[in-house]
Amino acid sequence: MRRARIxxxxxxxxxxxxxxxxxxxPVREKIPxxxxxxxxxxxxxxxxxxxxxxxxxxxxxxxxxxxxxxRRLAASGKPFLVLTNNSIYTRRxxxxxxxxxxxxxxxxxxxxSALATARFLADQRPQGSAYVIxxxxxxxxxxEAEFVLTDLDPDYVVLGExxxxxxxxxxxxxxxxxxxxxxxxxxxxxxxPSPEGSLPACGAVAAxxxxxxxxxxxxxxxxxxxxxxxxLNRVGGHSESTAMIGDRMDTDIxxxxxxxxxxxxxxxxxxxxxxxxxxxxxxxxxxxxxxDLVDLV
Numbered sequence: 680m681r682r683a684r685i686x687x688x689x690x691x692x693x694x695x696x697x698x699x700x701x702x703x704x705p706v707r708e709k710i711p712x713x714x715x716x717x718x719x720x721x722x723x724x725x726x727x728x729x730x731x732x733x734x735x736x737x738x739x740x741x742x743x744x745x746x747x748x749x750r751r752l753a754a755s756g757k758p759f760l761v762l763t764n765n766s767i768y769t770r771r772x773x774x775x776x777x778x779x780x781x782x783x784x785x786x787x788x789x790x791x792s793a794l795a796t797a798r799f800l801a802d803q804r805p806q807g808s809a810y811v812i813x814x815x816x817x818x819x820x821x822x823e824a825e826f827v828l829t830d831l832d833p834d835y836v837v838l839g840e841x842x843x844x845x846x847x848x849x850x851x852x853x854x855x856x857x858x859x860x861x862x863x864x865x866x867x868x869x870x871x872p873s874p875e876g877s878l879p880a881c882g883a884v885a886a887x888x889x890x891x892x893x894x895x896x897x898x899x900x901x902x903x904x905x906x907x908x909x910x911l912n913r914v915g916g917h918s919e920s921t922a923m924i925g926d927r928m929d930t931d932i933x934x935x936x937x938x939x940x941x942x943x944x945x946x947x948x949x950x951x952x953x954x955x956x957x958x959x960x961x962x963x964x965x966x967x968x969x970x971d972l973v974d975l976v
Contacts, residue, residue: 726916727759733926733948741780742947744970751976758914764866764900766793766839768816792865792900793817797824813839838864856892866900902934932962
């Protein structure tokens with residue numbers, strides 16, 4: 680029974696209706712990792728998956744310790760992959776942007792929600808068609824997957840991130856979905872960061888389209904375990920020896936929990952220490968930043 684309770688707490692399913700809960704209790708100063716008493720000990724971490732924004736960079740600047748962490752990963756020879764729900768850029772673009780911040784991450788070590796979406800659609804409907812709201816990261820991925828981008832009776836409406844959502848594009852998407860197009864979105868994030876403050880993101884625009892059509896999208900990016908399984912396959916990893924680093928409990932950490940990975944929350948992004956206790960699942964570790972993980976590589 681003790682083992683079952685621990686498993687339930689650390690591996691809660693976000694797709695199930697949340698239980699009724701009262702107000703969260705007082706938060707302790709030190710947030711503990713999951714209580715592993717009675718659980719099998721994990722071996723050393725041999726494969727690394729990491730979110731990008733809020734973990735390695737913040738508003739285009741490297742997080743303290745990120746440069747040394749990435750350098751240590753590269754020197755170790757251990758497979759690693761940077762995962763991001765950002766579908767705006769191609770992975771070559773992102774590699775260049777990380778390099779400008781002093782982080783040497785090759786393009787092949789980056790996996791985006793746009794690439795995961797293109798892979799999923801190509802598997803579901805090879806050489807299909809899509810009406811796309813998004814930027815180069817998404818359109819390039821779909822072209823490389825041999826999809827035709829069109830607004831004439833497409834198989835799918837695919838919603839991604841863009842710096843400027845167009846009302847006319849959203850209107851066209853609504854009408855195509857009403858006409859029978861399937862609705863897919865790259866990620867459920869409702870807002871994104873900017874130097875001026877929060878920006879409406881893919882999840883918020885998807886909610887507007889859903890409100891107008893009554894059709895829910897299928898989200899591909901984190902926390903969908905599909906993206907995590909694809910990432911594991913790309914690094915050739917196994918869940919028992921793979922760690923997922925993230926700054927958001929509601930995407931990065933729950934995705935890792937559901938995939939059976941070791942999960943590490945860093946406090947340099949979205950989720951603050953005082954928010955962790957609100958969730959029915961816990962990360963394996965909580966650290967201030969990736970600087971605290973260098974010795975684990």
